[in-house]
Every structure is written in C-alpha cells, then in structure tokens.
Amino acid sequence: MAEAAERKPRKSVQFEDSTIIVDSDGQVTEGGAMNGEKDSAASHATGDDKEVEEMTDMFAGLAKKKKKKPKAEGEDAEDVLSGLKKKKKSKKPKAETDDFDAQLAAVAGEAEEKEAPAEEEVEEGDMFKGTGVWQHDSTTVIPYNMLLNRFFTLLHSQHPDLASSGSKSYKIPPPQCLREGNKKTIFANISEICKRMKRTDEHVTQFLFAELGTSGSVDGSKRLVIKGRFQQKQIENVLRRYIVEYVTCKTCRSPDSELTKGENRLSFVTCNSCGSRRSVSAIKTGFSAQVGKRRRMQK
Amino acid sequence: MTTDIQNLKSFDPFAEAEDSVGDQKTASQNYIHIRIQQRNGRKTLTTVQGLPKKFDQKKILKVIKKKFACNGTVVTDTEMGEVIQLQGDQRKDVQEFLTDKKEGLGLDAKTIKVHGF
C-alpha cells in the first residue's frame, strides 16, 4: 500500500541493457526482466530533491557517465546508463515509512489491534484463482486496501509495463554497432531507435554526423554506415545528447514529443503530455577539418 | 565634445538579450565549439571554433601546444573564421584551459560546447 501511494510518474531516458526489448505495449517474455520492472517500480518513488538533481543532470548535457554495474539480477533491465538515478537513495523513503509505521503501531496499539484482526479475517483466497473473498459470487465486503492491493498485484503480474510507468518510461534499445572493414561503422538499428523517439532517420543521422565530425551513407536495409570507427558507447553518448536536445520536454521531461518545422526555418519540439513547446536550433555541422586525401587535393 | 560614437563601440548592448531570447543565429555564433574528428586509425583531431576575436589565436595555440604537448595549427575557414586545430583528443584539456581563470582564458563555461562522442 505504501508503495502504491508513493509511486510517482517516472520519466526517464534510458537504454536497455539487455537485448530484449520491452515494448510499450508490455511485450516482455523474459521473467527476469519483468521482475526487474516490478522491483524498480516500487523503488522508483522519486523524492523532490532527486527530481531536481535529475533535471540539472539532464541540463548539464549529461556529462556524467555511469559505469555499468556488474549485473545484479533484476537490475539488469533497469541499469540506467544515463546515470540519472541513484538506486540506493530511492529505497530510503520506503524504509522510513516502515519505521514510521512501526512507531505508529507502538503508539496507537489499540487501533491496530482492532483493525488487524478484521483484515486477517477476510484475507483468504487466491486473488489470481478467484477463491475465498475473491470468488465471483462472494458477498463479503472487501476493504478498499485489499481491492487496491489486488489491483496493483494484478497489474504488476499482467501488465508490468503499465505499472512501472505512471507515464511511459522511455526505453530505447541500445544502438547496435558493427564494424565494416577497418574504417567504417554500421549503426544497424537506427530506424528502430528513431521510431521510438519519433524522429526521422535523417534528422538523427544529421546530428550524428555533425557531432562525430564525419559522414556516411545509408545502406539497403536502412542501416547507417558511418565513416570512422565508433563504439556502441560512443554512439550512445551522442544519442543521449540528441535526446536531451531534441526529444525531451524541458518542462515535464517527457520524451513523448513531436518535432515540427515552423515558419522561417525554426523547429519546434511540442510535448505530447503537457503541450509545452520550445524552439530548437537546426543542426549545424560547424567547422570540419579536411582529413586525409582531400587536404592534398586542395593545395 | 565627446568622441563617444555609439556605432564605433564594439560592445553590443543587445548581445545578451538576444542570446537569452534564443535568436539561434547570433546565439550559436557566440558559442565556442570544441569538436573531435577521427583521422586514420586511432588518430584524432580536435578543433576549436569561435574563440572570441579579442584573443590572438596564434598566441593561444602556442600556449596550448606547450601545455598539452601536442602539435596544432590555426586554420582560417571562409565561414567559420579562425579555427585552432590540434592533434589528438584535447577536448577536456582545451575546455579546462578556456574556463580556467588563473592559468587559462577564464571564459564562461556556458559559452563552450563540446561535441563528439
């Protein structure tokens, strides 16, 4: 119960650690991942100060990099690469309430006594199978607490994705980087990532090229071929910056937004959840030094 | 008579206002961009674009070269003006140098944009 009350909308940008993609419609087959979702949903109650921290981190351009922890089970899917969250901290409030509860129980023991047996009396039956109080034709009055509990239990087990995200948690499959020969990198799942971000491949490509100071092409299966050698982590860093700059809403931090071209070459990011609109600058390539053969050609 | 002709002042009273309003063109031109480019193999190149005109790029380069033990040149680009090119990934060092008040230029960190991976 306390968990349910504490739960706050969680909006974050993160890359999944596992190759299994948790779809927004809740299609997860792996049990481990599901548990991870559940656990973290409970521990994700964000304190106010933490939210601010998160924000500043985001505005700082995500300078901090969090090293991937050696996988602990369940954490796997939740390992937030962007380093926006601190797990330990988020668990604290819960412990406090527990403590508080204990104190309450000690002080107001009488009230507890009255309530507790009443609850135990009805706490029978399996809510999944629909036995005991949960029986279809049962006439016992089910207390609100239990109903709410049932709701969340079922939600977690049946639709973990809905539960974990008061508003959708923003997950992006990790970029898949392959090496082509010695000098090129293939960014294989760019279109999938773009679809998730609701941005065009071209826009993201443009940003990538500008940031990496390189160029490239798109191959037959819509994969991006980038000149130069890049690791997945590096691409991820750039993508993260793209998300901060062109995807997330600065007001409510929701990543669910649209990029539209307004009048006179200005682009706007319009948030789908709070409706705020902000202008974003066009991607600028800037100075790029001539490298290799072309330098000689110019002379 | 004062020889204080407003037009000859290099100070632009609207500069900051424009910046905060978000006139992208002027705003982005005020930024100092530190970029990285890959060359062949593991070699990289760092470029510093948009340093304020009041600084002598050659002198800055000289200091940087000595300080970070790398080679470099000043390239004049038709669009971007003078750009400092350095061998290797010097982004961190350059950024620190630009913002350092004692030994560097003491620039505002907000005006510096570091690009790359």
Ligand SMILES: [Zn+2]
């Ligand atoms: Zn919003």
